[in-house]
Amino acid sequence: MAKEECKLHIAMFPWLAFGHMIPSLNLAKLIAQRGHRISFISTPRNIDRFPKLPPHLSSLITFVKLPLPLTEHLPEDAQATIGMPPNKVPRLKNAHDRLQDSITHFLQSSRPDWIIQDFAAYWLPDIARNLGVRSAFFSIYLAATVTFSGPTLTVDSRKKPEDFTVSPNWVPFPTKVAFHHFEVLRIFDSLSGADGAKPATQSFLEVLRGVDVVAIKSCYEFEPEWFQLLEDMHKKPIFPVGVIAPKLEDNANQDDDKWRPIKEWLDKQAERSVVYIAFGTEAKIRNDELTEIAYGLELSGLPFFWVLRIDDDSELPEGFEERVKGRGIVCTTWAPQMKILAHDSIGGFLTHSGWGSVVEALLFERPLVLLTIDTDQGLNARLFEEKKIGFPIPRDHQDGSFTRQSVADALRLVVVMEEGKVYRDKAKEMSRLIGDRDMQEKYIDKFLAHLTAHRPPMDAKDQDGN
Structure with missing residues (x-):
């Protein structure tokens, strides 16, 4: 033939x-x-x-x-x-x-x-x-x-x-x-x-x-x-x-105007210090959950970049953005996720546990903090937890509620604390496999x-x- x-x-x-x-x-x-x-x-x-x-x-x-x-x-x-x-x-x-x-x-x-x-x-x-x-x-x-x-x-x-x-x-x-x-x-x-x-x-x-x-x-x-x-x-x-x-170079020259100010802010942050937060393009966060995440970010003391899809039912706590000004950014439009995750300042990723986003994060050795929202994410999160590549924010298994303190504690554990080193090490190991x-x-x-x-x-x- x-x-x-x-x-x-x-x-x-x-x-x-x-x-x-x-x-x-x-x-x-x-x-x-x-x-x-x-x-x-x-x-x-x-x-x-x-x-x-x-x-x-x-x-x-x-x-x-x-x-x-x-x-x-x-x-x-x-x-x-x-x-x-x-x-x-x-x-x-x-x-x-x-x-x-x-x-x-x-x-x-x-x-x-x-x-x-x-x-x-x-x-x-x-x-x-x-x-x-x-x-x-x-x-x-x-x-x-x-x-x-x-x-x-x-x-x-x-x-x-x-x-x-x-x-x-x-x-x-x-x-x-x-x-x-x-x-x-x-x-x-x-x-x-x-x-x-x-x-x-x-x-x-x-x-x-x-x-x-x-x-x-x-x-x-x-x-x-x-x-x-x-x-x-x-x-x-x-x-x-x-x-x-995905390959970072596939969109290397796209969206430069959008990326430039983000990069300038990330460049000012310490290496592996920033929490990146994104829950995918379709996940819908309830407003009570949004409130606890916001206060948790504030309590953590960590710099953060939050890609947040706002709708008519969503509202950040009053004065939140003013209180975290300089330390945290809330981006309510599309952001170049791959470029952000690739930046040396990113120290952890608060994610809904979607497999596509997790692959992108692990490609760049970013340890995961897990907060499931919908579809198959719960099953993913259990597997990631089992394999020590992600730490789940503690929450009530019956109603899904969680506290701002648990958000802050989980972020600090994965990004900076000695107890979270296992997740940081596992992310490095997974990067070799994913890449x-x-x-x-x-x-x-x-x-x-x-x-x-x-x-x-x-x-x-x-x-x-x-």
């Missing part, structure tokens, strides 16, 4: 959240660098908001715009979860499910070898199989999280919130990986389907059951026991594809070797005459 004939055509269809689309796009770039063709599927508005492709990849990655069907009580421009109230997300999921006909038509006309999909398109593996297209699930979630979502070969009897606060009975080793009660309550409508959309756990299981291969944005070296358990549970190939860490580009390349090569070896035969793709 000629070398060019070995190249794959891969379609990719991530869930309509930028925390899913951007990692999928980064994976697409790694695949396209090896000469494979990518058809990247999303809605028009999402695609228009993606970063520009590097010139050398623009001929290999084609964006496929599928308009989202009009849905009652869902604004026409609402094509992603960003900026969307939580009660509207189920409507977006239901609109997303109505893309089935468009996806089917695309697969029939373009005949990719594989489609790499997300957890939400529970209906896609059957469509792909019927058309002779192989399917893979790309999980932006850790292997531990995918394991927690449930088994595909045995029954998952979890029904009540309390059932999700303990390690599942299919996990044979001791672990802290489970939700706290308040974390389950915040997402239980999504887990159970009470929000009017397909239950998230069922979507996960139907996708895991239906696809040919599972690819996970993680590495075996970080969570070997979970990868092994996943293979045992699902009896199909499970591939780590690496942490897909290992050779390992990343090998993971992608191994995954693609499998996809190439198991591409559908031509007669399967041509079975209906195309």
Whole structure:
């Protein structure tokens, strides 16, 4: 077979959240660098908001715009979860499910070898199989999280919130990986389907059951026991594809006007003294939590840079910004997170425990202080705590409450105190793993070797005459 004939055509269809689309796009770039063709599927508005492709990849990655069907009580421009109230997300999921006909038509006309999909398109593996297209699930979630979502070969009897606060009975080793009660309550409508959309756990299981291969944005070296358990549970190939860490140089010359004043302030701070605080683009902090975080930062005495998304319900304590003037900055617009985390003055990162943000922090040896807010973050935080790369702010496991003093104490422990040295040392160790580009390349090569070896035969793709 000629070398060019070995190249794959891969379609990719991530869930309509930028925390899913951007990692999928980064994976697409790694695949396209090896000469494979990518058809990247999303809605028009999402695609228009993606970063520009590097010139050398623009001929290999084609964006496929599928308009989202009009849905009652869902604004026409609402094509992603960003900026969307939580009660509207189920409507977006239901609109997303109505893309089935468009996806089917695309697969029939373009005949990719594989489609790499997300957890939400529970209906896609059957469509792909019927058309002779192989399917893979790309999980932006850790292997531990995918394991927690449930088994595909045995029954998952979890029904009540309390059932999700303990390690599942299919996990044979001791672990802290489970939700706290308040974390389950915040997402239980999504887990159970009470929000009017397909239950998230069922979507996960139907996708895991239906696809040919599972690819996970993680590495075996970080969570070997979970990868092994996943293979045992699902009896199909499970591939780590690496942490897909971004490169600082990718946006080195972007947003200089925004970065310059931030850098000037950071340059004045002592090395490893500043706390960076950010909770992602979509996490919603309650105002009582916001108040305790603000007072905790004040009590800690540490310099800080806080990227805070303010809305109509958010309000900082009266006089807070005046009292911390010079020592702390509250940034209410977008900030260049990678550049900030890379700066020598950053000594710790107060985070919601999102895996993407954590990868960026560990790349630059930044120890973590953990404060979960939503989705899979509780499971992530337990794993990070277990592996000593993050210290959780103590809080009530039933209602999630915490105090300003606990915020201050946790920040000081991780950034400056001797007891926190274990977290600082572990962050340095993890930086070597996260930043290992050779390992990343090998993971992608191994995954693609499998996809190439198991591409559908031509007669399967041509079975209906195309």
